[in-house]
């Protein structure tokens with residue numbers, strides 16, 4: 001998969017005219033259609049004015065190779081987070097609905113139970129010890145306030161997913177930290193859910209989350225790992241200068 005060509009297809013080529021004459025000469029070429037500049041991402045010569053210009057080490061970082069692949073991974077994770085968030089919003093809506101409609105459900109239950117009793121007595125079914133009736137009673141006894149807080153908690157969790165999605169999509173440093181922390185916090189809950197019932201969806205969700213945390217912390221050098229933020233910024237700064245020089249060097253001198 002050629003990530004560079006794909007990125008250029010989406011966002012357009014990125015050409016840059018460096019102030020340094022030597023680099024400048026190597027990155028541009030005169031054609032019958034006028035001057036063409038070399039795309040820092042994919043290496044194609046693009047006719048027309050350069051998109052950016054200035055000193056080579058002020059050139060914006062144009063991710064290629066691993067950094068570009070990382071960007072795609074973060075976007076994919078962002079979409080997954082957004083879908084999770086939407087599902088949670090749906091779950092919250094269901095709880096709210098139950099909260100508003102159960103008054104009538106309760107009324108129906110209270111009305112029917114005395115009617116059921118003589119019939120149950122007839123068939124020898126002890127309604128006061130029925131597990132089903134007790135379970136139904138317990139569900140109705142969850143107070144409106146409790147249900148509201150459950151729905152609010154679900155909405156809050158959905159909000160976290162959306163913030164993660166935004167931070168990851170924009171490829172922001174805070175997004176990487178936010179995602180790593182927020183995902184880690186809920187890992188114990190996900191593992192606990194698995195002890196209650198194992199489903200394919202739960203396993204996949206857990207594996208994605210563990211992989212995401214490990215990858216974010218290691219690859220993005222979070223929490224001081226592998227040189228931390230300083231090494232991370234140095235890597236990206238070097239990348240911006242490198243992308244200019246590398247593109248220039250790649251062009252054979254005539």
Ligand SMILES: [Zn+2]
Pocket residue numbers: 004008012013014039040041042043044
């Ligand atoms: Zn390009």
